Amino acid sequence: MIEYLDGAVIPTGFDVPVEPLRRAAHYTGEPGCIADARAFAAHFVDQLKTEWCATIGDRASGEVLLVVSELITNADRHSNGPYILELEGSEDSVTVCVYDSSDALPLRFPKDPERIGGHGLEIVHAVAAEVTAERVPVGKRVRAVLTFGP
Numbered sequence: 001m002i003e004y005l006d007g008a009v010i011p012t013g014f015d016v017p018v019e020p021l022r023r024a025a026h027y028t029g030e031p032g033c034i035a036d037a038r039a040f041a042a043h044f045v046d047q048l049k050t051e052w053c054a055t056i057g058d059r060a061s062g063e064v065l066l067v068v069s070e071l072i073t074n075a076d077r078h079s080n081g082p083y084i085l086e087l088e089g090s091e092d093s094v095t096v097c098v099y100d101s102s103d104a105l106p107l108r109f110p111k112d113p114e115r116i117g118g119h120g121l122e123i124v125h126a127v128a129a130e131v132t133a134e135r136v137p138v139g140k141r142v143r144a145v146l147t148f149g150p
Helices: 033-051 058-078 120-127
Strands: 002-005 008-011 021-027 083-089 093-100 130-136 139-147
Touching: 021 033, 021 058, 033 058, 033 083, 033 093, 058 083, 058 093, 058 120, 058 139, 120 130
Parallel strands: none
Antiparallel strands: 002 008, 021 083, 083 093, 093 139, 130 139
């Protein structure tokens, strides 16, 4: 923010861009990893609320945890090795990225209430503003962006 006083430009210091909050965690696939990832994400959301003064309601917080659960569960089930959870957030969004060792891109099945299982990516698409999947040198990266609106 810049204030003008009798023609003089006075920088107030509030116009400096701030880097988003970023955190990452590595999981081996041992039992309990999915719960650990949810706890990591819950702590991240709490940090956004306290350090960024982000207004994230209970529903949005729950959606972040749901997306983390679904993407980590997919990595756990469909890869042959460790996986990485990356979170990046600001006052208006959280990006969830999961890297795993499989280069097979996830499949989004058509809606079918009769199908048992296979609804994870469908759920992620329902709550995220953007979902992408791409191959990377270590395997693949699935990225979901959740936005917080008024």
